[in-house]
Amino acid sequence: MIEKTLEPSVTSTASTFRAQILSLVALAIVLGVLPFLGINSQFMQICTLAFLWSIAAIGLGLLFGEAGQMSVANGALFGVGAYVAAIGAREQVLSMWTALPVAAVTAAFAATIIGAVALRVRGHYFLIITFAFAELWRISTVNLRELTGGNQGIMVLDPVVLPGVGEIDSLRQLFYLALVAVIAASLIVAWLRSSPFGRNLRVVRENERLAISLGLNAARMRLTAFAISGALAGGAGVLYAYNLKHVGPEQFGASAGIQIVLILLIGGARSAAGPVIGALVFFLLPLVSRLDPITTEILYGLGLLAIVLLSPQGLVPLFASLVKRAWRKKKPSILSTTS
C-alpha cells in the first residue's frame, strides 16, 4: 500500500471537506453572536447586505477558484434574481419562498446562455464578454420600462413571511435569515468542491486539452459551474430585493459584477470562509474607518493592489499561513542552515 508521509509535501489544491466545514462552523458561531454584542442597527444591516453579496461571491468562487474562469456577469445574475423577486411580488404571483427557486433557475438559465456564447473563448476574452452581458442587462432594465420600471425600479412591499413564525421584519431576524443563507450556500459549494465534479473543474483548469483527451466533456463542466454560480447569485438576489425593498438598474450592472469579484479576491477564491470575510471587509471598512467615499475608494484600490501583489490567494489564506508560520517558529527548523 501507499506509505503515508508525516507531512504532506504538496500544497493541497482544495482544502479538505472537513477543514472547510470546520471553518464555516467557526464563522457561523462568530457571526451568530454579533447581534448580542450590542452592535448598532446600521452595522447589523450592512452585515446582512454583506452576507447576501457574499453568496454571489461564493458562487463565483466555484467558477474562478476551481474552474479558473472569472466572470463580471454575476452582478447581473444577482440582478436577475432580484428582479424576478420584485416583478413576482408586484404581480402578486411569487412570494419570497417561491421566488427563490424560480430566480435560481432563471439566473442559471441566463448564465447558460451567456456561457454558451462566452465559453467559446477563454480567460480575458471570456471576462470581456461577461462584461458586455452585464451592461446589456443594466441597459435592458433601464429601457424595458413596462416590465422593470425603468430608472425608478420596483418597490418590493411584500413582507418576508417565515412559515411557522410569521412576518419577520426586525433587522436581527433578517440578519439571521441572511446568515443561514450564506452558510447554506457555503456548504453547497464546499460539498461541490470536494465532489468528483469539483475535481473535474480543477482538472479542466489545470490542463483542458489533457482532460478532454482522457474523455471529459470540459465545455459542459465549465458551463455547469457557471450555471451553479448563476443560481446562487439569483437566489441571493431574491433575498437582496426583500431586504432593500427596492430594486433598480444601477444596483446590478458591471460595477456590481466587479464588486463581487473584489469581494472574492479580498477574501480568497478557494477558501470556504473567504468570500464572507471579503464581503465584511469590503462593506464594513468604510463604516469603521469613517472616511469619505472618495478616500474609501482610493483606499480600496491601494488595498486591492496590495492583496493581489502580496497575497494573490486572498486574505483568509494569508491569515492562515501567518498563523501556521508563527506556530512553526516555536520549533527549531532543520532548514535554517540552508542559505
Next chain:
Amino acid sequence: MNEQILSCRNVTMRFGGVTALNNVSLDFPANQVVGVIGPNGSGKSTLFNVLSAERRPTQGEITWAGQRIDGLPPYRVASLGIVRTYQSASVFPELTVRESMEFAHWTARKRGGRSIAEVAEITGLTKFTNESCRSLPYGHQKILGVALGLLTKPALLLLDEPAAGLNQAEVSRFLRLIKDIRATHEIGIGIIDHDMNLIMPACDRIAVLNFGNLIAIGTPAEIRSNQSVLDIYLTGDMRSDADH
C-alpha cells in the same frame, strides 16, 4: 460485430497550401503495437491529431470498429476507447498524482477501469502518488501521461513521442513498460517516435511517413531492409541498429 480496428481511409490533411497528410490509409488493430516513424514534418503528429479527432481531416474518413468517428468531439472519441498522450509531458500541474489518477479512473467508471493501485504499480508511480504532478521529474511526468491513459481503460492507446526528452535508461524503462502493458492489458498501442531503440523492439508493425505520404509499412525486419526507408534516414541510424 466489427473488429476493434481504428482505420484511416484515404486521409488527406491540408493546412492552407501545405499537405501534411496525403491519401494515407492505415490500420491500428486493438491487439497490436503499431509504430509510425518518419522525419520531422512528415505528418506523424498530424496523423495522431486526426485519429484523436483533435483535427478533422480535409478528406477521407476515420472509423473505429466500423463506425465513422471523424467529426465527433475529441472527448467522445476518448470515451470510445481511443486515448492519446502528448509529445511534451502533459499533466495537471497543481493536482497530486493521486488526484490525477482518480480523475482518469473516474472517466472509465462505466467501463470498469483498472484499479489505481494496479496502474501505479505497473508504471512504477506508487511512491509518487502524494506528490504534485509539477514536482515529478520530466521522465516520470511522461510515464504519468501513459498511466492516466491506461486508467481510462482504452482499447487503443496512442503515444506521441514517448521517448522524446528521455535518456537511454529512461527509454529502456519505457520499453519495458510497454511490454508489461501488453502482457497485462488487452490493448492496442500506436507509437510515434524517432528513437529506433524504442520503436524496433516494441512494435509488431511499423508505418513510415515522408512528406505526408505513407511510403512503407511492414514488420520491423522488413522496414529495416526497405531501401526507400533507408534512403530517408541518411544518418544511418537504422543500419547501425540492424547490425546489433
